[in-house]
Amino acid sequence: MARLGFVGLGAMGSRLTRRLLAAGHEVTGWNRTPDKARALVEAGLALAKSPRAAAEGAEAVFVMVTDDAALRAVTLGPDGAIAGLRAGAVLVEMSTVSPVAVRELAAPAAARGATVLDVPVSGSTITVEQGQASFMVGGDAAALERVRPWLLAMGTAVTHVGELGLAKTMKVATNLGLAVQMLAFSEAVLLAEKAGIARERAVEALLKSVVASPMVKYRGPFVLGQMSTEAWFKVAMIQKDLQLALDQARATGVPLPLTAVAQEWMTAARGLGLGDYDFAIVFDVLARLAGAPPSTKPR
Numbered sequence: 001m002a003r004l005g006f007v008g009l010g011a012m013g014s015r016l017t018r019r020l021l022a023a024g025h026e027v028t029g030w031n032r033t034p035d036k037a038r039a040l041v042e043a044g045l046a047l048a049k050s051p052r053a054a055a056e057g058a059e060a061v062f063v064m065v066t067d068d069a070a071l072r073a074v075t076l077g078p079d080g081a082i083a084g085l086r087a088g089a090v091l092v093e094m095s096t097v098s099p100v101a102v103r104e105l106a107a108p109a110a111a112r113g114a115t116v117l118d119v120p121v122s123g124s125t126i127t128v129e130q131g132q133a134s135f136m137v138g139g140d141a142a143a144l145e146r147v148r149p150w151l152l153a154m155g156t157a158v159t160h161v162g163e164l165g166l167a168k169t170m171k172v173a174t175n176l177g178l179a180v181q182m183l184a185f186s187e188a189v190l191l192a193e194k195a196g197i198a199r200e201r202a203v204e205a206l207l208k209s210v211v212a213s214p215m216v217k218y219r220g221p222f223v224l225g226q227m228s229t230e231a232w233f234k235v236a237m238i239q240k241d242l243q244l245a246l247d248q249a250r251a252t253g254v255p256l257p258l259t260a261v262a263q264e265w266m267t268a269a270r271g272l273g274l275g276d277y278d279f280a281i282v283f284d285v286l287a288r289l290a291g292a293p294p295s296t297k298p299r
Helices: 011-022 034-042 051-055 068-075 099-103 106-110 125-129 141-154 166-194 199-207 214-224 235-252 257-271 279-290
Strands: 003-007 026-030 060-063 090-093 115-118 134-138 157-162
Touching: 003 011, 003 051, 011 026, 011 034, 011 060, 011 125, 011 141, 026 051, 060 068, 060 141, 068 090, 068 099, 090 141, 099 115, 099 166, 106 115, 115 141, 115 166, 134 141, 134 166, 141 157, 157 166, 166 199, 166 214, 166 235, 166 257, 166 279, 199 214, 214 279, 235 257, 235 279, 257 279
Parallel strands: 003 026, 003 060, 060 090, 090 115, 134 157
Antiparallel strands: 115 134
16 A cells, blocks of 8 residues: 555545545645544544645655645645655646646656646546546656556546646636536526426436536536535636636637636626535526526525
């Protein structure tokens, strides 16, 4: 069994760490709020006092944080994870951040004889719990082969997409589709409902149709009042990813009209005080304009 580190034990990081522990690996973890890691400690996690301490002696260190600023904060500097890397270790950066941010880590890691891979996760918290997450990988192919067994302990599929940073681009390209799909699904349900079809029947029909992607199957029941009390993917978080996509599109000259529209609807959700909900709450924004009942009661 391997000795591993994990930095960032939030909604996704904690569930990924739990799968590594369940596979029998020795995991040392760090979280900005230590109290939130209590359940993992009970499951066998060794809790470190700094990202550096979590990385020391580990064969690989996994990082899962919210954005570019958080990534720099936990990886760089004297207490950052890179300072604790041993020669031959791999830093596996799993956050949805910009390609620029992850590429910044390559040189300081190389100075310690370590390698950086960018390995964002495709899936939600429930997907991770079920062991059905998939991983996109950017970076050195040999380093990927070293960490592949640990990735497969957390999920089912690994796809190498190219050089360091390209997996981040692939992730935001994936995530823009989530928002666009949810917006289109919401429109379809409301169109059917306002024409006289019961909302439950409309959702049932759509979930049995060709539009039923895995994301739609997971979130379709949300519009029937079955939204999880813990947001799988908050509005603010998907807005961050949509903006990453729009920024990269502007730099590469790719028009993303549907992504831009989805971003505006997410802004509308925040303007209505719905920013702490899963991004599927965009249905309620449309429902209000359509004069239809919302899917949830205000918190």
